[in-house]
Structure formats: C-alpha cells, structure tokens
Amino acid sequence: MMNANDNSLIQVHNLTKHFHIRRGFPKSTTYTVKAVDDVSFEIYPQEAFGLAGESGCGKSTVGQCLCRLIEPSSGRIRLKGIDILDLDKSKLNAIRKWMQIIFQDPYSSLNPRRTIGQTLVEPMKVHKLYTNDQVQDVAVDLLRSVGLPESAMDKYPHEFSGGQRQRVGIARALLFSPELIIADEAVSALDVSIQMQILQLLQELKGKHALSYLFISHDLAVVRYFCQRVAIMYLGKFVELGSVSQIFDAPRHPYTVTLRDASPIPDPAIKQTFAEMKGEVPSPILPPDGCHFHPRCPKAKAICSRIYPPWVDLGEGHGVACHLYT
Amino acid sequence: MVDAMDYLLEVKDLRTAFKLSSGWFPAITDISFVLKPDETLAFVGESGCGKSVTAYTLMGLLPQHGSRIESGSAIFKEDDLLTMSEEQLRKIRGNNMTMIFQEPMTSLNPVFTVGSQIAEAAYYHMDISKAEAKNHALELMDLVKIPAATNRYDDYPHHLSGGMRQRIMIAMALACEPDLVFADEPTTALDVTIQAQMLYLLGELKQKKQMSMIFITHDLGVVAHVADRIAVMYAGNIVETAPVAELFKNPCHPYTQALLKSIPRLDGKAESLVPIKGMVPSIDTMPEGCRFFDRCRNKAQCRPDKLPQLLPLDGIPDHFVRCLLVS
Numbered sequence: 001m002m003n004a005n006d007n008s009l010i011q012v013h014n015l016t017k018h019f020h021i022r023r024g025f026p027k028s029t030t031y032t033v034k035a036v037d038d039v040s041f042e043i044y045p046q047e048a049f050g051l052a053g054e055s056g057c058g059k060s061t062v063g064q065c066l067c068r069l070i071e072p073s074s075g076r077i078r079l080k081g082i083d084i085l086d087l088d089k090s091k092l093n094a095i096r097k098w099m100q101i102i103f104q105d106p107y108s109s110l111n112p113r114r115t116i117g118q119t120l121v122e123p124m125k126v127h128k129l130y131t132n133d134q135v136q137d138v139a140v141d142l143l144r145s146v147g148l149p150e151s152a153m154d155k156y157p158h159e160f161s162g163g164q165r166q167r168v169g170i171a172r173a174l175l176f177s178p179e180l181i182i183a184d185e186a187v188s189a190l191d192v193s194i195q196m197q198i199l200q201l202l203q204e205l206k207g208k209h210a211l212s213y214l215f216i217s218h219d220l221a222v223v224r225y226f227c228q229r230v231a232i233m234y235l236g237k238f239v240e241l242g243s244v245s246q247i248f249d250a251p252r253h254p255y256t257v258t259l260r261d262a263s264p265i266p267d268p269a270i271k272q273t274f275a276e277m278k279g280e281v282p283s284p285i286l287p288p289d290g291c292h293f294h295p296r297c298p299k300a301k302a303i304c305s306r307i308y309p310p311w312v313d314l315g316e317g318h319g320v321a322c323h324l325y326t
Numbered sequence: 327m328v329d330a331m332d333y334l335l336e337v338k339d340l341r342t343a344f345k346l347s348s349g350w351f352p353a354i355t356d357i358s359f360v361l362k363p364d365e366t367l368a369f370v371g372e373s374g375c376g377k378s379v380t381a382y383t384l385m386g387l388l389p390q391h392g393s394r395i396e397s398g399s400a401i402f403k404e405d406d407l408l409t410m411s412e413e414q415l416r417k418i419r420g421n422n423m424t425m426i427f428q429e430p431m432t433s434l435n436p437v438f439t440v441g442s443q444i445a446e447a448a449y450y451h452m453d454i455s456k457a458e459a460k461n462h463a464l465e466l467m468d469l470v471k472i473p474a475a476t477n478r479y480d481d482y483p484h485h486l487s488g489g490m491r492q493r494i495m496i497a498m499a500l501a502c503e504p505d506l507v508f509a510d511e512p513t514t515a516l517d518v519t520i521q522a523q524m525l526y527l528l529g530e531l532k533q534k535k536q537m538s539m540i541f542i543t544h545d546l547g548v549v550a551h552v553a554d555r556i557a558v559m560y561a562g563n564i565v566e567t568a569p570v571a572e573l574f575k576n577p578c579h580p581y582t583q584a585l586l587k588s589i590p591r592l593d594g595k596a597e598s599l600v601p602i603k604g605m606v607p608s609i610d611t612m613p614e615g616c617r618f619f620d621r622c623r624n625k626a627q628c629r630p631d632k633l634p635q636l637l638p639l640d641g642i643p644d645h646f647v648r649c650l651l652v653s
Contacts, residue, residue, distance in 0.1 A: 054517040161605055191372035191544065196588040196601035218518065221547075225590035225599065248592060262522035263592050264547030268570045270593070272551055274522040274529075280487050281517065 008042035009212050010066070010099075010180055015039045015075035017061050021285070031285045035061045036072075037236040043180065046206060048213040050227035050244070052220055052259075054281055057233040059216045063182045066214065067099050068092060079180070097127065100173035104185035106165035110157040116143070116168050117153035123175055142171045145208075146201060163194035170201065174209065182214045187222060199226055220263050224248050229317070232256045235284055235292040237308075242318035252320045255293045291323065299324060333401075334505060334538050335361040335384075340398035342376075342383045344609070345391075351609045352396065353379045354562045358636065361506070366532065366539040368549040368570075371559035374606060377542045380559075381508045383408075384540075385425055386415045402506070421451040424499040428511040430491035434483040440494045441467070441479030447501040466497040469534075470527060489520035496527065500535065510542045525552060546589055550574060555644070558582050561606055561617040564636055568645040578639060578647045580622045616650065624651055 017036040022028040036058045043049045051059045064070040066077060068084065077084050084095055103109040111119060120139040124130055130138055140150050146167040157165055166186065173181055183202065187195045199222065205211060217223050223230050224244045231241040232255065240253040251257045258277055265272065279296045282288055288295050294304035303323050312325040340357035343350045354376035361367050369377040382388050384400050384407055400407040402423065407415065424447075427433040435443060444463035449456060460479075467475035470493040483491055492512060499507050509528070513521040525548065532539065541552055549556055550570065557567040558579065566579040577583045584602045604621040613619060615631045622628065628650055639645040640653060 054519065163605065192546070192585060192589055193372060193602035194605075196590075196599055197603075199590075200599075200601055220518075221590040221592040224592055224594060245594070248594065258519060260592065262519045264522075264525070264545070264551050265591055265593055266546040266550050266574070266586070266589055267591070268550040268574050270550075274526040274551070277519050277523055280489055280520060 007044065009045050009047075009080065011042045011076075011078040012062075012066070013040050013076040013078075015062065015065055015077065016073045017058075017065055017070060018073045023285075033284050034236045034287070035284065036065065039075075039231075039233075039236075039238050041231055041238070041241060043212050043214060045179070045212055046210055047229065048206065048215050048227040050223035050230035051214060051216045051233060052218065052223050052230055053233035054218060054259075056235075056281060056284055058236040058284075059218075059233050060184050062233075063101065063184050063214055063216050066180075066182060067096060067101055069101070093127075097176035098178050099180045099182065100176070100178040101182040101184060102166075102169050102173050102186045104188055106162065106169040106189075107157060109169060110165060112157055115154050115156055116148075119168070120153075120172060120175065123172070127176065129176065138175075139171075142174055143168075145174070145205070146171045161194075162190055163197060166190060166194075166198050167201070170198075170205070174205065177209060178211070180212045180214065182216070184216045185218070186215075188217060188219065195222070202226070220248065220260060221265075232259065235282070235287045237292065237321065238311075238319075239293065239322070240318075240320045242314075243316075246316070246318045252314065252318070252325065253293075253322050254297045254299050254324075258296075291321075332362065333360045334363045334365075334403065336399075336401045337384070338399050340380065340383060340400065341396040342379055342388065342393065343396050344393050346610055348610060350394070351612075352562060353609055354383070356636070357398070357564060359557055359564065359567065361538050361540065363505070363538055364532075364536050366541055366552055366554045368541040368543060368553035368556045369559055370543060370546060370549050370556055372544060372606060374561075374609075375559040376562040377559050378510055381425070381510055381540060381542055385419060385423065385508060386410075386412075387425075417451075420447050421502045422504055423506045423508070424502070424504045425508040425510065426492075426495050426499045426512045429515055430488070430495045431483060434491060434494065436483055439480045439482055440486065440491075441481075444494065444498050444501055447498055451502045462501070463497070466501060467494075469500070469531070470494075470497045472497075488516055489523060492516060492520075492524060493527070496524075496531070500531065500537075503535065504537060506538045506540070508540045508542070511544070512541075513548060514543065514545070521548070528552060546585065558585070561612065562609075563617060563648060564646075565618065565648045566646065567636070568639075568642075572642065572645055576642070576645070578645070578652045579618075579649050580624055580651075581618045584621075584623070616648075627651060 015036055016038055019033045019035055020030055021033060022030050053059050065072040117139060121135045124135045143152050148167050187198050215227050227244055229243050230247050231238045234255050240256045248260055251260055290305045290307055291309050294300040301323055309321045309323045311319055311321050313319050338358050341352050341355045343352040357380055371377050383395060395408055441463050444466055445459040448462045449459040464475050472478050472493050513524045543549055553570045555569050556573045557564045560581050566582045577586055587600045588602055602621055615633050619625055619630045632650060634648045634650045636646050636648040639647055
C-alpha cells in the first residue's frame with residue numbers, strides 16, 4: 001500500500017477494527033461493523049497529519065486504536081520502531097508517555113471534582129517522573145505555557161470557559177513531553193474566535209516541543225490550515241491521502257471532490273451551487289458492495305459496484321482508492 | 327426612511343433579560359432591525375451572543391419563569407408581537423411565522439408519526455379536513471424531497487436519519503405557507519454533505535415559496551451563501567449590519583474584521599490568520615461602554631466608558647455599525 005519510511009515517527013500498517021454488535025429482538029443477529037478497515041499511513045516527526053471525514057467514518061476509532069484505548073482487531077502499529085500491539089500492559093504504559101490524546105469536549109474529559117492542579121499532578125506522581133517537590137512547579141510551568149495563570153491550579157473545571165478548559169486538556173497532554181499528540185476534534189466545540197487561539201497554541205507548541213499531531217477533524221478548512229498531509233476517510237477506509245494542497249486543490253477521488261465542494265467558503269463572491277448530492281452516508285453495518293461510495297458517486301462505473309478499488313499511487317505521496325485511476 | 331409598510335417585520339429597541347441568582351441581567355439590548363418581504367437576514371455570532379434569544383423573544387418562546395422582555399416593539403405585518411395575547415400569538419405562530427430548530431430529534435415528538443406531525447399544523451391553521459391535511463403533508467414531504475413520501479408518512483422520527491428529520495422539520499415549518507421562517511442553526515448538527523443538501527433545498531424553497539427568513543448561525547461560510555443581509559451580534563448587541571457582499575468586502579466593526587480574519591478557508595486564501603484575544607464578557611459582568619472594548623485592537627484610540635450606537639455608515643446605504651471610531 002504505502003511504503004514505510006524509516007524516519008517516520010509512527011507507522012500504521014493495515015489497521016483494522018471490527019466491532020460486533022447484536023441487533024434484533026427476540027431473535028438477534030450479530031453484525032460486524034468494520035469501523036476501521038485496512039488503513040495504513042505514517043506520521044513524520046513534527047508533522048501534522050490530518051484525518052478527515054463525516055461522522056461515523058471511523059476517524060476517531062483510528063485515533064483511539066493508535067494509543068490502544070481500543071484494541072485493534074488486526075494490523076501493526078510501530079512507534080519509534082517498537083511494535084506497540086505486542087506490548088504487555090506495563091510496557092505499554094511506559095510508551096504511552098510518548099503519545100497523548102486531546103479530546104473534543106474538555107468538560108467531560110476533566111474530572112469535575114478535582115482541581116486543575118490535582119488533575120495535572122497525579123499522572124506525574126504515577127509515572128514517578130519528578131520528585132514530589134518538583135511536580136507543582138512543573139504543573140505551573142505547563143499551565144503558563146498554554147496561556148493560563150498560576151491561579152488556575154486551585155480552580156475546578158466548571159470555573160473555566162470552553163477555550164480555557166481545552167487549554168487545560170492540552171497542558172495535561174504535554175505532561176510527559178510526548179512526541180505524538182492525537183487531537184480528536186480538539187477545536188470543534190469551540191467558537192471561531194477561540195478556535196483560532198487554540199490552533200495557534202497547538203502550532204506554537206509543535207515548534208517548541210518538536211511535536212507531531214494526528215489531527216482528527218470534520219472541518220476541512222481547519223485541516224487545511226493546520227496540517228501538512230491529510231487522509232480522507234469514508235466508511236472505515238481511506239479513500240485518498242496526500243498533501244493538503246494535493247487533496248484540496250486537486251482532489252482525485254469523487255468523494256473528496258464532493259466533500260470539498262460541500263464545505264461553504266466564507267466569501268459571497270465565490271458562487272457555490274451545492275450541486276445536489278445524492279443520498280446519505282450508508283450504515284456502516286451493511287456498507288454497499290464494491291466501492292462503498294458507488295451509490296452516491298457521480299462517476300460510478302459497472303466495476304465499482306462489484307470490486308473494492310485497489311490503492312493507486314499517483315506519485316509524490318498522493319494516493320487514491322478509486323477505479324477511475326486503475 | 328422607507329414607509330413602514332414595506333417591512334414584514336420591524337423590531338425596535340428589543341431588550342430581554344434573564345434572572346440569575348444575583349438579579350436580572352439583559353441577554354440582548356438595543357436590538358433594532360427590519361426585515362423586508364422575501365429577504366433572508368442572517369444573525370451571526372458566537373455562542374451566548376444573543377442570536378437565539380432574539381428569535382425566541384420574537385416567537386414568544388421564552389421560558390415563562392426567569393425571563394422577561396424589558397422593552398421594545400416588534401411589528402409583524404401590522405401587529406406588535408410583544409403585546410399580543412397568547413391566543414393571538416398562537417394563531418400566528420406555526421401559521422404565518424414558524425421555526426426550524428437545530429436538533430430535529432429533540433423537537434419532533436417521538437411518539438407520533440412524522441407525517442401526522444406535519445399534517446397537524448396544516449389541520450389546525452388552514453381550516454381543512456384531516457384527509458386534506460394528510461394530502462397536504464404528503465405534498466410537502468415531496469417538496470422537501472423525502473423519497474417515497476407515502477411510505478415515510480407513517481414512520482416515527484427515530485426511523486429517519488438526521489438529514490431526513492431536518493427535512494421533516496422544514497416541511498412542518500412550511501406547512502401553512504408562512505411569511506416568515508426562523509431557522510435556528512438548522513444545519514449545524516448535520517454532516518457537511520447533508521448540510522450542503524439542506525442549503526440547496528432552502529435556497530430552492532425560498533424561490534418557490536417567497537418567504538422571508540431569519541437565519542441564525544455561527545458559521546460565516548453558511549451565511550455567505552444563504553443570506554441577503556447579515557447582522558453580526560456580539561455580547562447581546564448587533565454590532566454591524568449590511569448586505570452580505572458589502573459586509574464581507576467592507577467590514578467596518580473591529581469585531582467583524584477580526585472574525586473574518588480568524589477563520590481558515592478551504593480554498594487556501596487568507597492564510598495569515600489572527601485569533602481574537604480574550605473572551606466574551608459574561609452576562610453579569612457586561613461593561614458599561616462598548617462591549618468589545620477589552621478585545622479591540624483599536625482600544626488605545628477609544629474610550630471604555632461610552633456606549634456606541636448602531637449608526638448608518640456615511641455614503642453606503644443599508645450598512646450600520648456600532649463603533650465610536652467609525653462614522
């Protein structure tokens with residue numbers, strides 16, 4: 001599929017996650033939902049890699065598989081040369097320091113009964129990274145680096161606004177100087193003026209701490225702004241992968257084109273017709289045969305309904321899964 | 327000034343307050359605007375700026391306790407919505423004036439079929455028989471492009487996808503051929519391809535049905551394509567209002583300017599983005615003067631104690647700005 005490069009920070013090979021769900025009453029049937037199906041990519045040091053798609057396409061599942069919050073069904077994930085799916089729990093805990101996650105809703109991901117100080121200090125004690133005298137200072141420094149005052153240490157999550165809570169979430173992710181941050185819709189719940197503050201903070205931290213990001217978002221404009229490369233997902237599969245300018249200026253997959261043209265550009269001078277798009281995302285329980293996108297695809301051919309298209313390398317890191325290019 | 331009869335809705339000096347533990351605080355103040363027939367006016371602003379409160383006040387949907395309208399008038403056609411009795415309002419609401427809500431799952435009744443919910447509005451307001459109301463509902467379902475409407479009529483809301491439910495909401499809102507539709511973030515909960523379908527549908531319906539719309543959203547991308555005129559709200563005030571092309575080309579209020587400079591664009595233009603520093607003041611700590619003062623990049627030349635008025639811009643028709651530094 002994609003060749004694994006040695007200088008990459010993390011390599012993901014054929015990652016697959018199937019969920020089994022039971023439906024029906026009184027006689028139930030077990031269905032397999034292929035939430036993530038044979039996905040491969042790599043992220044390089046100091047790169048922001050975007051993962052975009054509509055709800056239910058599996059982008060968050062990829063993120064959670066990467067740090068084994070969800071156990072993948074199959075595939076390989078190599079972080080700095082170590083195969084993390086082979087690790088037992090204690091070794092995994094050691095490696096998780098390198099990889100941290102920022103969640104969409106900072107309110108539900110912070111413990112409401114703990115002060116920010118307690119939230120930040122506890123993991124440091126668990127991992128015994130600093131002496132007990134140091135932890136307070138480290139936490140205060142971290143809060144400052146995300147633009148929060150020292151007084152935030154003694155406050156509870158409800159005392160902060162959404163943007164400030166997301167800053168706390170970022171500070172927590174930075175505790176162990178990770179190399180990879182998985183940002184799962186990290187700015188989606190924020191107002192536009194705050195969203196840009198947080199994006200620029202993430203950008204600044206990326207330079208300062210030599211971070212890489214897996215940036216999961218449904219907002220293509222934000223992905224374009226923040227990321228260098230991006231993969232577009234549809235029903236558990238990558239349909240296209242490339243640099244942001246390849247994907248958004250010269251998209252090749254009809255789904256990428258659809259997605260791009262459906263995103264409203266804040267400029268009335270650009271006439272967007274929102275040309276009528278067929279249908280809706282099918283249920284991931286029973287995805288269409290062949291290419292999952294073919295029932296909605298304006299360019300579908302006969303073969304599309306029978307065989308899932310192979311991955312086609314278009315050169316310069318641009319790849320697409322579509323029969324138009326085979 | 328144009329004759330008042332040219333307007334479908336004329337709102338003056340609207341002020342709605344909410345009760346907090348420490349007293350009554352206005353959520354919106356000094357809201358004045360006009361809406362012409364067939365016009366789409368979009369209220370844009372961030373959460374808590376009062377855009378939904380404005381719509382709820384005009385629809386008479388504020389909670390009975392803990393809220394009050396402190397001043398203002400809202401002349402819809404010839405009557406004042408704010409002084410009307412509940413009975414009069416009920417005749418207008420759902421008939422001449424309807425609303426599309428953000429989350430169709432919570433605004434549709436889960437124990438009635440979607441078809442019957444559309445028919446109900448028509449039956450009560452249009453003086454037709456139940457059978458006629460059903461036919462009318464089926465026509466509306468066709469109009470909003472629900473495939474195989476006759477089969478869907480007896481479905482319950484949970485049978486339908488988010489996009490289909492939103493189409494039902496739109497069909498309900500259009501049931502009685504309203505003059506004015508409030509659309510409160512009607513596409514926010516939807517995926518981008520479904521949002522595009524809705525924007526297409528709303529544009530088409532507006533042409534067919536000749537109605538005015540008040541469109542509430544936080545998404546400047548969406549307003550650029552649905553609105554004729556935009557009112558930008560900040561902390562309970564309208565800070566700038568102008569026709570859509572004019573507002574994007576010539577934003578005059580520092581908040582509008584900053585907002586337009588802080589959103590990334592998919593076509594890759596305007597890459598030097600600048601975030602707006604600081605936060606919106608909360609409802610109980612509103613400054614006395616300009617509410618944007620603390621975050622304004624021009625604050626060195628301005629004064630914090632003076633409250634700016636929403637005034638017309640010299641030489642440009644229909645463009646109003648609330649800023650002491652803009653004349």
